Amino acid sequence: EVQLLESGGALIQPGGSLRLSCASSGFTFKTRSMTWVRQGPGKGLEWVSSIDGSGDSTYYADSVKGRFSISRDNYKSTVYLQMNSLRAEDTALYYCTKHLPGYKYYMDVWGKGTTVTVSS
Amino acid sequence: QSPLTQPHSVSGSPGQSVTISCTGTSSDVGGYNYVSWYQQHPGEAPKLIIYDVHKRPSGVPDRFSGSKSGNTASLTISGLQADDEADYSCCSSAGGYMLVFGGGTKLTVL
Numbered sequence: 710e711v712q713l714l715e716s717g718g719a720l721i722q723p724g725g726s727l728r729l730s731c732a733s734s735g736f737t738f739k740t741r742s743m744t745w746v747r748q749g750p751g752k753g754l755e756w757v758s759s760i761d762g763s764g765d766s767t768y769y770a771d772s773v774k775g776r777f778s779i780s781r782d783n784y785k786s787t788v789y790l791q792m793n794s795l796r797a798e799d800t801a802l803y804y805c806t807k808h809l810p811g812y813k814y815y816m817d818v819w820g821k822g823t824t825v826t827v828s829s
Numbered sequence: 830q831s832p833l834t835q836p837h838s839v840s841g842s843p844g845q846s847v848t849i850s851c852t853g854t855s856s857d858v859g860g861y862n863y864v865s866w867y868q869q870h871p872g873e874a875p876k877l878i879i880y881d882v883h884k885r886p887s888g889v890p891d892r893f894s895g896s897k898s899g900n901t902a903s904l905t906i907s908g909l910q911a912d913d914e915a916d917y918s919c920c921s922s923a924g925g926y927m928l929v930f931g932g933g934t935k936l937t938v939l
Contacts, residue, residue, distance in 0.1 A: 717892075746875075746930075752920050752932075753832060753918060753922070753930055753931060753932040753933040754867070754875065754930040754933070755832075755930060756920075756927070756928035756929065758929060759926050759928075766924065766926075768926035768927065770830070770927070771830060804874060804875075809877070809880065809886070812880065813863075813922075813926060814863045814865065814880075814920075814922045814928060815865050815877055815881075816875075816877060816879040817877050817886060819874035819876070820874065822874065823876055824920055
């Protein structure tokens, strides 16, 4: 069974840093692009960042570019999201997602999410 | 990148059909046939139900169908069932690996 398990969410002060992790199992991790999607309280889904299977190519939404960094460890089947200079508007449930095999734009498996709250 | 525009809510009775629209621009919906739809029940993670504008992943009933015309994509749910009550979000490529979602539509089954 394919599983994604996020961790690392916390209550953090503005300007602080946090690293989210997503441990994966049940599929050939190194062949799949992975994406972080977030959902603010009462808001819609927002694409945050994607990384290809090798980790060589990374992509970011304008809202997080320069502050967030996505990476992966294919030996540990884990993808990370390093979040720096956090702002109140980064408060959200962060989902780790796996891409549909062979596709760049569709996420067919989602984790349950980890909550990040940015507040003083 | 601005979110795609979806109606805040739609409703329908069991057995009826409803259509949810998703309007973007020529830089996203209108420019690419990479539109997807996600269903999200309260407290749960989203589930992919449509990709490539009109394709359904394995296990998704054919009551769910997708289409696109110009800058607007649409999701139609026919034969409404109580379990279809959920939030539905569209998503489109915006060039390269960039993705843009809609604000989400709450479907109420009366």
